[in-house]
Amino acid sequence: MLLKRLTEAVGPSGFEGPIRQLIYEEVKPFAQKIYTDTLGSLFVETNPEAKGPKIMLAAHMDEVSLMVVGVEESGLLRFRPIGGVDLRILVAKMVRVGQKGLIGVIGSKAVHLQKPEERQQPLALDQLFIDIGATSKEDALEHVELGDIAVFATEFATFGERCAKAKSFDDRVGCSVLVETIKKNFDLNLVFAFTVQEEIGLRGATPAAFRVSPDYAIVIEGTVCSDVAGTPEQFHATQVGHGPALSVVDAKTIAHRGFLDHIRQVAKQNDITYQLRRTIGGSNDIGAIHLTKEGIIGAAISVPTRYIHAPSQVISMDDYEGAIALVEAVLRRFEQGGFIG
Amino acid sequence: MINEWLTLLTNVAAPTGDERKRAKVIEDQVKQFVDEVHYDALGNLYAVKHAKNKNSDHETIVVSAHLDEPACTIVDIDEAGFLRVEGIGQQDPIAWIGRRVRISKTGQIGIIDVEEQVDWQDITFGKLYIDLAARDQEHAKSLASIGDFVSLVGEFDEEHDDVYLGTHLDSVLPCALLLEVLKTPVSDKKVIAVFTVQHRVRSRGAKVAGYQVEADLILTLGLTPTGDTPGAKRSAIKLGAGPAIKALDGSMVVSDRVRDRLMEAFSRAGVTSQIEVAPKVMSDTGAFFLTKAGTPAGGLSLPVRHAKQQMQIAAKADVEALRNVLIALIK
Numbered sequence: 001m002l003l004k005r006l007t008e009a010v011g012p013s014g015f016e017g018p019i020r021q022l023i024y025e026e027v028k029p030f031a032q033k034i035y036t037d038t039l040g041s042l043f044v045e046t047n048p049e050a051k052g053p054k055i056m057l058a059a060h061m062d063e064v065s066l067m068v069v070g071v072e073e074s075g076l077l078r079f080r081p082i083g084g085v086d087l088r089i090l091v092a093k094m095v096r097v098g099q100k101g102l103i104g105v106i107g108s109k110a111v112h113l114q115k116p117e118e119r120q121q122p123l124a125l126d127q128l129f130i131d132i133g134a135t136s137k138e139d140a141l142e143h144v145e146l147g148d149i150a151v152f153a154t155e156f157a158t159f160g161e162r163c164a165k166a167k168s169f170d171d172r173v174g175c176s177v178l179v180e181t182i183k184k185n186f187d188l189n190l191v192f193a194f195t196v197q198e199e200i201g202l203r204g205a206t207p208a209a210f211r212v213s214p215d216y217a218i219v220i221e222g223t224v225c226s227d228v229a230g231t232p233e234q235f236h237a238t239q240v241g242h243g244p245a246l247s248v249v250d251a252k253t254i255a256h257r258g259f260l261d262h263i264r265q266v267a268k269q270n271d272i273t274y275q276l277r278r279t280i281g282g283s284n285d286i287g288a289i290h291l292t293k294e295g296i297i298g299a300a301i302s303v304p305t306r307y308i309h310a311p312s313q314v315i316s317m318d319d320y321e322g323a324i325a326l327v328e329a330v331l332r333r334f335e336q337g338g339f340i341g
Numbered sequence: 342m343i344n345e346w347l348t349l350l351t352n353v354a355a356p357t358g359d360e361r362k363r364a365k366v367i368e369d370q371v372k373q374f375v376d377e378v379h380y381d382a383l384g385n386l387y388a389v390k391h392a393k394n395k396n397s398d399h400e401t402i403v404v405s406a407h408l409d410e411p412a413c414t415i416v417d418i419d420e421a422g423f424l425r426v427e428g429i430g431q432q433d434p435i436a437w438i439g440r441r442v443r444i445s446k447t448g449q450i451g452i453i454d455v456e457e458q459v460d461w462q463d464i465t466f467g468k469l470y471i472d473l474a475a476r477d478q479e480h481a482k483s484l485a486s487i488g489d490f491v492s493l494v495g496e497f498d499e500e501h502d503d504v505y506l507g508t509h510l511d512s513v514l515p516c517a518l519l520l521e522v523l524k525t526p527v528s529d530k531k532v533i534a535v536f537t538v539q540h541r542v543r544s545r546g547a548k549v550a551g552y553q554v555e556a557d558l559i560l561t562l563g564l565t566p567t568g569d570t571p572g573a574k575r576s577a578i579k580l581g582a583g584p585a586i587k588a589l590d591g592s593m594v595v596s597d598r599v600r601d602r603l604m605e606a607f608s609r610a611g612v613t614s615q616i617e618v619a620p621k622v623m624s625d626t627g628a629f630f631l632t633k634a635g636t637p638a639g640g641l642s643l644p645v646r647h648a649k650q651q652m653q654i655a656a657k658a659d660v661e662a663l664r665n666v667l668i669a670l671i672k
Contacts, residue, residue, distance in 0.1 A: 234417035234425035235467065248488040249414050249429055254358030254539060256382070260488075276488045278416040280427040295382035295549030 002026070003176050003320070004156035007166035010096065012065030012149040013082050013200045016040055019061045023175060023194055027182045037211060041204045042194040044182055050189040055334060056214035056296075057181065057190060057327070058205060058285050059174030059221070060198030063167065064309045066095065066150040068130070071141060075134030077104070079150060080125065083199030084309055088122040093311050097132055098148035104130040152311035162241070162317045169313040171198065171284075173303045174220035177323050184328065187335050198285055202252070205285035209292035216259070216297050216339070218330065219286040220323060222315065223247075223277060223302035236278065238304035241316040243273035244323040247300040249280045252287025256297045262339045263299055263330055270329040272322055277302060301326055343660060344499055346370075346517035351495035351507055356412030357429045357541045359445050359490045360384055363408050367516060367536055374523045375534070385550045386536040393528050401531040402671055403556040404522070405547065405625055406515035407540030407563075410508075411651065413437070413453075413466065413491040415444075418482055422475035424451070426491060428466045430541035435464055436651050437493075442471060445490040449473055453491075493651050503581070503657055510645060510653040512540075515562035518643075518660060522667045532671045540625055544592070547625035551632030558599065559629040559638040560670070561587075562663075564655065565617045566648035578615055578644045581656035584663040585617035587640030592627025599639040603666075610669040612662040617642045641666065 011019030020042050028034060033045040042061070064085050070078035077097070081087070090106045097104040107130075108123050118127075130150060134140035154167040166172075178192050191212045196204035209217065227239040238245040246263060248255050267274045277300075290298045303323050306314040333339065349370070355363035364386045368378055377389040386408070392399035411432050417425035428434060437453045444451070451473040459468050471491065475481035497507035505514060519534050533554055537546035551559065565585050568576030578585055586603045587595050607614045617640070630638040641663060646654040 234419065249358060249427070254429065254542065254545075257359055257361070278487060280414065280416075280429065290383070291545055291548050293549070294553045295385075297382045 001156070002179060003164065003173070004166070006172040006176050007156045007168050010101070010151050011061050011063055012151060013062040013197045015149050016061045016196045020194065023061065023179065026179055030182050037207055039204050039207060040196045041208045043208070043212070044192040046182055046190050046192070047186065048189060050187055052188060053215035053334065054189045054191065054212070055331070056193055056209065056212045056217040056289070057178055058193040058195055058208065058217060058219045058289065059178045060171045060195045060204065060285055061175060062196055062199050063151065063170070063172070064199050066130070068097065068144055068146055068148045068150065070146065071137050072129065073137050075136050075140040076107070076129040076131055077140065077144065079130055082149070086309065087125060087128070089310050090128055091123055094153040095130060095150040096153045097130060097150045098144050100143070102132050102143055103153070104132045104150055107131045154311050158317065163314055164317055165312050165314050167311055167313065169303070169305045169315050170222035170308050171220070173222045173305070173315060173320055176320070177220045177327055180324050181327050181331070186331050188331060190331070195285055202283070202285055202288035205288040206292065209289040209296060213293060214296060217286065217289045218298065218327065219284050219289065219300045220327065221284045221300055221302040222305040222308060222313070223284070224279065224282050224308050225304035225306045228306065238275060238277055238302070240304050240306055240314065241318055242275045242304070244319055244326050245275050245277040245302045245304055247277045247286070247302065250277070250283045250287070251281055252283035253290055253300070255299060259297050259299050259339060263301070263326070266329050266333050267326055270325070272326050272329060274322070274326065342521055343517050346520050347497050347505060347507060347513055348499065350513040350516055351497040354443055354445060354492040354495065355408045355410055355512065356445055356490040356492040357409040357539055358412065360408040360538045364536060367520065370520060371523060371534070381549060381553055383546050383549055384538045385546045385553070387553070388523060388534040390523065390527050390532040392531045399529050399531055400557045401533065401555060403533045403535055403554050403559040404519060404667065404671070405535040405537055405550065405559065405561050405629070406519045407512055407537045407546070407625055408516065409538055409540050410492060410512045411541060415485055415487050415489045415491065418478055418485070418487065420478050422473070422477050422481035424471040424473065424481065424485055426466055426469055426471060432541070433649065434466045434469055436649070437469060440651065441494040442491050443494050444485045445492060446486070447484060447489070449484045450494060496652070505655045505657060505660070506652070508652050510655050511564040511648070514564065514643060514655055514660065518664060519562060522664060522671070525668050525672060527671055530671055537625055543623070544625045544628035547628035548632070551629040551636060556636055559636055561624050561626040561629065561638070561640045563624050563640060563642050564645040564648065564653070565619050565622055565642035567644045567646050570646055576619070578617060580644050580646055580654070581658050582644065583613040583615050584659050584666060585615040585642040585644060587617045587624070587626060587642055590617065590619045590622040590624050590626065590640065592624050593630045593638070595639050596637065599637050603639055603641065606666050606670045610665040612666050615644065
């Protein structure tokens with residue numbers, strides 16, 4: 001299953017090689033042009049000769065992760081997060097370290113040895129380490145190098161009522177929507193951009209949009225969702241199972257009102273359930289894309305993701321399929337002359 | 342005439358991110374004075390006056406003013422019919438409490454209040470709600486929707502002889518002044534007026550507007566807080582003591598060359614200047630300055646009292662003086 005392969009692939013910010021290779025092999029048969037840029041974003045053009053507007057669809061390949069920055073005499077690894085990781089969720093989780101994908105377990109001092117005041121505080125970086133089963137510093141350094149990355153070792157699975165869990169739905173779910181869209185035929189000049197380094201400040205999207213210089217851009221994301229116990233409804237942001245979420249305002253973008261209204265209308269006409277993203281926090285690649293050059297009309301379509309940036313993230317397959325359907329519906333409308341904005 | 346522009350602009354809201362209505366009003370007015378009007382993808386409005394002598398190697402001067410004013414967006418409509426909001430951009434939720442607000446899409450008017458028994462220092466936008474006097478959730482949903490923008494019901498007081506007093510003078514006053522200046526015929530310079538959007542979210546409109554225009558000089562019109570009120574932060578700026586030439590703000594340091602040129606325009610217009618040193622003030626100037634390979638940019642600011650509130654006071658003498666300086670610059 002595509003979503004399983006994409007979410008289980010390795011691709012920390014700045015180290016997107018494995019996930020990029022996987023996507024490259026998956027989409028190559030459908031591409032007329034396929035290339036990367038200096039930062040490592042992957043571009044796929046399916047129909048560059050088509051007339052009409054140039055439309056860029058973007059999803060980021062990178063995931064939040066850890067980097068090995070030191071080795072203790074005992075062989076335990078010290079690390080730092082790459083991207084926004086809540087340190088409180090790390091202890092006792094399994095990770096895969098380095099190119100070889102070594103098994104590692106994130107450990108800390110045993111709870112019965114922690115002082116009462118230590119137990120009151122979440123574990124800080126200096127209290128956490130990755131245990132790769134090494135017996136000494138020398139032993140550890142035979143298997144890892146400083147600067148190696150570690151990713152969560154979560155396997156994809158579907159469960160319950162149309163739910164799925166995996167690491168890195170943010171934003172492999174977006175990559176997956178793009179790949180599924182690449183496989184369809186459109187009489188449109190589409191440029192698919194699988195961007196790098198989103199999690200550390202939308203760095204890949206800036207040169208990607210500058211290169212493509214599209215008339216319209218749509219970003220597909222896995223977005224924050226807090227529809228869980230203890231959260232009043234006004235702070236839910238999005239709700240799992242209520243359809244793909246359209247952004248109105250986030251920390252980096254205020255949606256283009258005309259294009260947003262257009263997408264809502266297309267969703268309604270095609271009976272695709274959608275929701276509005278109800279928080280102003282967080283951001284995605286459209287924040288960089290829409291301010292490129294003379295400004296670009298854009299929108300973000302997101303799949304609500306519970307426990308985002310954590311080892312086990314949860315989405316609804318209905319929302320995922322809804323996002324695929326909505327992207328297709330918007331593109332079909334462009335084929336018919338679409339949005340004039 | 343500034344009074345009439347202010348009344349016109351204050352009556353139409355321009356929440357950050359949905360400035361279309363105010364832009365349209367300006368577009369309709371400005372058409373009669375300029376050669377060309379257009380918009381870009383973000384909604385920035387451009388009004389162009391071509392140089393009279395098109396063969397000459399003319400200079401292009403851009404003068405900008407921002408359209409937007411503080412806004413909230415609706416994130417939830419609760420069971421009792423109260424609306425929950427988030428503020429857009431950096432702003433103080435306290436400035437909204439007890440004010441009349443308007444839903445941008447429907448025009449509905451309500452009051453913003455804060456939940457009771459919340460300590461002053463704990464007030465966030467999450468504690469505020471809008472009361473549209475709706476009977477229930479369903480009624481409220483017919484008056485407003487999630488994702489709608491909210492702005493203050495504008496007020497402008499025409500009674501004062503010496504000052505302008507009204508809501509969000511920081512956006513309406515520079516826009517009004519720019520409209521007034523555009524009446525002036527130009528000779529050997531091309532003048533582009535840019536009415537920018539999304540100033541309050543770190544000058545996103547200015548960032549793309551700077552890329553759009555080919556300019557020899559970009560000037561931003563804005564307001565700067567005075568230091569002449571009780572307990573005010575240290576600032577040499579006084580109300581009525583003349584428009585200020587920006588030396589630096591939180592977005593940029595102005596080059597000597599641009600500053601000297603502005604000084605020279607002040608002396609030609611016979612206007613006394615003040616110097617604005619406001620490290621915490623954010624303007625569109627910095628976004629223009631960093632466009633492409635860098636563009637000469639400067640700022641001209643009107644001294645204003647109560648800059649952090651939703652309502653301000655500015656001196657008519659300062660506005661008139663700045664008008665004369667701008668005419669000296671573009672003529």
